[in-house]
Amino acid sequence: MKWRDQALNSNDEKEILLLYLQRMYWVETEMEQPLEWEAKIELQGEFRDALEILSSDSDRHAMILEKWMKVLDIELPKEAPRGISKKIFDFKGESYYEIFSEIMKYEIFARDAYETIANTDENLLKEIFPEEDTRKQFLQSMNYLVTEEERHRTICAEKVGGYSTIISSPR
Ligand SMILES: [Fe+2]
Numbered sequence: 001m002k003w004r005d006q007a008l009n010s011n012d013e014k015e016i017l018l019l020y021l022q023r024m025y026w027v028e029t030e031m032e033q034p035l036e037w038e039a040k041i042e043l044q045g046e047f048r049d050a051l052e053i054l055s056s057d058s059d060r061h062a063m064i065l066e067k068w069m070k071v072l073d074i075e076l077p078k079e080a081p082r083g084i085s086k087k088i089f090d091f092k093g094e095s096y097y098e099i100f101s102e103i104m105k106y107e108i109f110a111r112d113a114y115e116t117i118a119n120t121d122e123n124l125l126k127e128i129f130p131e132e133d134t135r136k137q138f139l140q141s142m143n144y145l146v147t148e149e150e151r152h153r154t155i156c157a158e159k160v161g162g163y164s165t166i167i168s169s170p171r
Pocket of ligand 1: 028032061110149
């Protein structure tokens with residue numbers, strides 16, 4: 001969101017950022033969370049600690065987003081925001097490798113999305129948050145979420161990496 005289109009005014013740009021926040025709230029609550037709970041069910045207690053970290057952090061992330069959506073006076077989405085398809089996650093019969101590979105895609109996606117938000121054009125941010133302190137706090141929150149999602153990606157990568165060394169070893 002660094003680049004600003006001449007055809008769009010700052011209100012349009014603001015709307016795009018707000019929609020982004022609504023989408024990420026949806027991703028945390030309606031995608032990451034069900035994904036991790038489905039993994040917990042299918043893995044039957046295996047990798048319990050890792051999955052607990054991923055799902056409880058996702059709850060915290062949703063709360064952070066909720067806080068900012070309140071500040072910005074935008075509604076929590078009641079249905080999938082524009083551009084997001086409704087998904088049902090089913091890991092029946094899948095190996096932990098496949099499950100963690102799938103979760104990892106969402107962690108990478110979330111990391112990059114928060115990074116995009118953290119890179120919002122500075123002038124636009126000044127319009128949205130005229131107070132410097134609030135603006136700084138918002139950016140801190142978004143950068144914190146980037147770090148968090150990167151940590152989650154690493155957790156998934158460890159599981160996936162471990163499995164791939166086993167399957168690639170000669171029989
Ligand atoms: Fe998250």
